[in-house]
Amino acid sequence: MPFLIALVLGVGVLCLIDLVLTVGVIRRLRAHEEMLRARPVASPPIVLPPGAVIGGFSAVSTDGVYVSDEALTEPVLVGVFSPGCSACEDRLPQFAERARSFPGGRGNVLAVLVGAEEEVADERRALEPVALVLIEEYGTGLTKALQVNGFPSLALVDGRGRVVASGTTLEDLDKIPVHA
Known part of the structure; x- marks a missing residue:
């Protein structure tokens, strides 16, 4: 015991x-x-932050208009979208609506579609009436110049190539920093 x-x-x-x-x-x-x-x-920003200057780029839009960093003389609205991206599907119609009323019209709006021509056909049709549409591979052209790290990426760029506002939503573009 x-x-x-x-x-x-x-x-x-x-x-x-x-x-x-x-x-x-x-x-x-x-x-x-x-x-x-x-x-x-x-974490790296999704796109160049306000105050940064975009890198060099040149491209021809789907309707034959030449665009480049050197050709920027007025503010430009930029949207970068990718097929299969659910956030892109949500934001693309909002971007198109904003593009309709952007100062300077479609010549001052760049819509970049990242993917093959056949993958982005629907997005191209939706955006061509309101923007110059660029189709490119990720990491080239304007996606490289803006240092895009995700989709959608949106930016307002001034006539000197400086990012005024950027982010993933149109609300981000409305938050223009004081120093802009």
Whole structure:
């Protein structure tokens, strides 16, 4: 009987030690989680931020109009879309609506469709009445000049090639920084 009591007490002490250690580990994990949450996440911007100057590019629109960084003389509205992107499907009609009333008309609106001609045919038809449409591969042309890292990417670019506002929504374009 004394052996059994000693065994039960020993098991109880081991369980108590295990419980204390487990509580300590949980506290440490929570502390690490809080430190990780407090750490800023450095993800690259989806497109060049306001104040940046776009890189060089040149292209010919689907209707034969030559466009380039050097040809920019007035503010330009730019939208970059990709087929199969659900956010692009949502934002493309909004972009087209904004393009209809953009100062300077379709000559000051560039719509970049990233993909093969047959993949972007529907988007092309929707955008050609309101924008100069460029079809290109990702990482070339205007997507490279704007450093596009995701879709959709939208930007307002001034006549000197400086980004005035950028983001993934039209609301982002309405938030023009004070220094712009």
